[in-house]
Amino acid sequence: xxxxxxxxxxxxxxxxxxxxxxxxxxxxxxxxxxxxxxxxxxxxxxxxxxxxxxxxxxxxxxxxxxxxxxxxxxxxxxxxxxxxxxxxxxxxxxxxxxxxxxxxxxxxxxxxxxxxxxxxxxxxxxxxxxxxxxxxxxxxxxxxxxxxxxxxxxxxxxxxxxxxxxxxxxxxxxxxxxxxxxxxxxxxxxxxxxx
Numbered sequence: 001x002x003x004x005x006x007x008x009x010x011x012x013x014x015x016x017x018x019x020x021x022x023x024x025x026x027x028x029x030x031x032x033x034x035x036x037x038x039x040x041x042x043x044x045x046x047x048x049x050x051x052x053x054x055x056x057x058x059x060x061x062x063x064x065x066x067x068x069x070x071x072x073x074x075x076x077x078x079x080x081x082x083x084x085x086x087x088x089x090x091x092x093x094x095x096x097x098x099x100x101x102x103x104x105x106x107x108x109x110x111x112x113x114x115x116x117x118x119x120x121x122x123x124x125x126x127x128x129x130x131x132x133x134x135x136x137x138x139x140x141x142x143x144x145x146x147x148x149x150x151x152x153x154x155x156x157x158x159x160x161x162x163x164x165x166x167x168x169x170x171x172x173x174x175x176x177x178x179x180x181x182x183x184x185x186x187x188x189x190x191x192x193x194x195x
Contacts, residue, residue: 027138030157030181034060034148037132039093043107045125052152059155059172060148061092061163062133066099067106072143076114078163080124085165089150089172095127097134104128144182147171157182 028034036053052060063079065072076094083092096102107128114122127133137146137157145163147156155171156162159180170177 028136028146028154030154032154034152034154035136037136039127039130039132041128041130042093043104043126043128044111044122052148055091056152057150058088059086059090059150059168061090062095062146062148063092064095064097064134064137064139064144064146065142066096067102067110069142073110073113075143075160075163076122076124077117080114080118080122082163082165082168083124086168086172090168092124093127093133094124095130095133098129098131102129 034052036051039050039052040048042048042050061079061082063072063075067073079092079094083090096107107126111122111126114124137144143160145158145160146154147158149155149171156179158167159182162179167177167179
């Protein structure tokens with residue numbers, strides 16, 4: 001009996017020590033500084049890599065998506081138009097999180113589809129099978145957008161309805177704007193956030 005109690009005590013101590021040494025992952029939220037992440041596997045762009053710091057002074061929109069999400073792809077023309085409207089001030093990246101179901105071929109099919117829909121060429125860069133950006137955020141569904149302000153701070157993780165030229169102009173001008181904020185845990189929760 002004493003041996004069983006001792007073994008049970010040792011097991012409890014082992015699991016307690018194990019749980020305390022387990023690293024905790026802190027996901028980025030509004031107000032946090034975006035780390036200077038090395039972005040790799042960029043398609044439809046002038047180079048295959050970039051760093052967040054390469055876009056200092058510009059607003060960055062990270063639009064997380066996958067090729068199986070029709071709603072994601074349907075939003076690309078709007079993102080493309082906004083990037084053209086705010087040329088030199090806004091950089092959009094279509095971020096495809098690392099997923100064994102995605103292939104370079106599926107990315108090229110999306111690019112070809114976009115080019116066939118537009119009279120002009122589709123210019124948004126796609127970050128293919130990304131790990132570096134996606135590991136900083138907790139999300140379960142796509143599309144999922146993160147807005148990074150010109151100073152490198154996350155200014156919004158907004159609801160899709162907040163993607164407007166007016167809101168982007170306000171962020172670029174440093175004005176206060178109240179947006180519905182999308183938070184992903186096990187479900188989507190909305191709250192208003194003033195930035």
